[in-house]
Amino acid sequence: MTNRPPLSLHIPEPPARPGEAPDFSHIVVPLAGEMRRPDVTEAESAMRDMPYGLIRVLDDNHQAVGPWDPRLTSKALLHGLRAITLTRVFDDRMFRAHRQGKTSFYMKSLGEEAIGAAQAMVMGREDMCFPTYRMLSWLMAREYPLLDLCNQIYSNERDPLRGRQLPILYSARDYGFYSLSGNVGSRYGHAVGWAMASAFKGDDKIAIGHVGEGTTAEGDFHEALTFAAVYRAPVILCVTNNQWAISSYSGIAGAEQTTFAARALAYGIPGLRVDGNDFLAVYAATEWAAERARTNNGPTLIELFTYRASGHSTSDDPTRYRPDDEASKWPLGDPLERLKQHLITLRAWSEDQQEALVAELTDAIKAAAKQAEGVGTLGQSKPNVREMFEDVFKEPDWRIVEQRRELGV
């Protein structure tokens, strides 16, 4: 030791822990409509203010304001509201199904439903989404069959993934929804490669990839952004910043120092920071990035600023690490409520109609769940065990054939 002052190691801590009052005073919420909307052909170097702002369309009076208003029809807005509502009601139902022992695991998207719903509407049917496990609203917006979701969650005889995957790790190629996996971040680069392939073939399809803010710390994040930038891949790379990675707050992923959108700057990619609880803002920003990609202007990084209102999963108790009323104090509100109020303001919707919608969707989900339960819940029904040995390779090799026989199937 010399006589220099001792160094100190900095460990970021969230502003509030259990038993303390939630504190979001560090979060700056700019007014809706304030952010400029650059032309999609604008050079990245001219857009370096964007990652530090927050693109917002819906104001405090539930009006759509400013240059990012995507000017959607009521029909489109209602489609979005329906997908968000469906996701929420479905999540509740399946969370309870887990507590009743009907499945081993579940993860809710509570508070983040606007993201997948809006993006599923922006992206084309031939485009491909490389989602995280918290993107159910994409499938809901594209009307993926509820029965197939339930069957997958129950791993029963009709499970589209033949009992091989953990609940909610869906794969739905026809719905532009890439195969999920439990390990985080490892599909971010696949989105880039898929987009490079489309460009290589001279096609017109684009890709959209997702990670959470916690996963930006993985090497996959850096790799994907590097490749996307180098080859100007027609891809949209999203970071859902929901403030929490299981129990670690976003500061542990680097949020104290800068925004996640701003990480794009170092790669020479435009970075947009978007109110993730504002359906219209998510829609508009994704539309902008999609147009940029489609016109060979390259990738965009979008940070979707939101809040994970539920626990991380059915295996998590968030009251152990954050105030239990933190979600209710989140300054950007609730995506469902905000979109609903906007539609009410437009006189295109009412509380009664929302109530009727919830009832209708609840019935549909109940019916699907009941039908799936009729096939069987976890352990009560499963695909033929032969399925365990299939699809390891295109054709099984001798080991797999022998082992299947060894099991007697």
Add this chain to the structure above:
Amino acid sequence: MPRMNMIQALNSALDIKLATDPDTLIFGEDVGYFGGVFRVTEGLQQKHGVTRCFDAPISEGGIVATAIGMGAYGLRPIVEIQFADYILPAYDQLVSEASRLRYRSNSEFWCPITVRSPYGGGIFGGQTHSQSPEAIFAHVTGLKTVIPSNPYDAKGLLLASIEEDDPVIFLEPKRIYNGPFDGHYDKPLKTWAEHPAGEVPAGHYTVPLGSAAIVRPGKEVTVLAYGTMVHVSAAAIKETGVDAELIDLRSIVPLDIDTIVESVKKTGRCVIVHEASRYGGFGGELSALVQERCFYHLRAPIERVCGWDTPYPHAFEWDYFPGPVRVGKALRHCVEAVA
């Protein structure tokens, strides 16, 4: 028939695929304009265009990840990892993604990618230019692993690998890129010009995955080897005069179990030779398979001649490398063993 060394044979395979399959493309570090640090992709960019054969950032994880995405799209990417020692940053992609994509998606998605990588020692490559990582891939369900030992097989196996709809790790023994090497480092270098397998058809042909080759028939002992060790074993057999049956496995996964079992049942003895370190090496799996299937035919314990359980050293190259002396010793030991 044209004569080629292994580099030219591999280059010929890649050239044929680029010319005939518009869904193939090649990328990796230094493979584009420069033609690769071992010249395997030489001339391909000039001939087929920059989008068919291009340079990649120094990011093995990124190279394999983007290849998987391309494969899911419908392309057949062929990527290069400059040295097998540097494949580990991509290990998560290979293990967690490439190998499982088909299984976990019920064949909605799959990735017909080929990952080429020079491997093996004998070149004073030290710790990070000499390793033989085949065992860490053999243990991964859903990956195929191929290792040629001569120019003819290199071209035919590479063409077969590229045409596979499953992901293939294609390990190229860099010590024998230019000529066969039998471990006699103090003797003059040989080239493929003298070797019958240096005759390589100019056009398209395949050597199917999962088919071993009997390099030398014999009655006294079966030798299982692949890559450079095929040549080392051949030298040891010649020098000891043991009438050994030498089998070049050619692919680790899928493995040609029938050829192995048939041979060991005939000879009653088995010596396994690989460069990779012994403990947990692929020789352990081979030994178990032979023991399980040929137990009542075995007349001696199965022997393994492998790299030592140390990192691959620099100055001790020839103390580490399983050369013909060590292989010969094991052969004699095995055939002289009396139950």
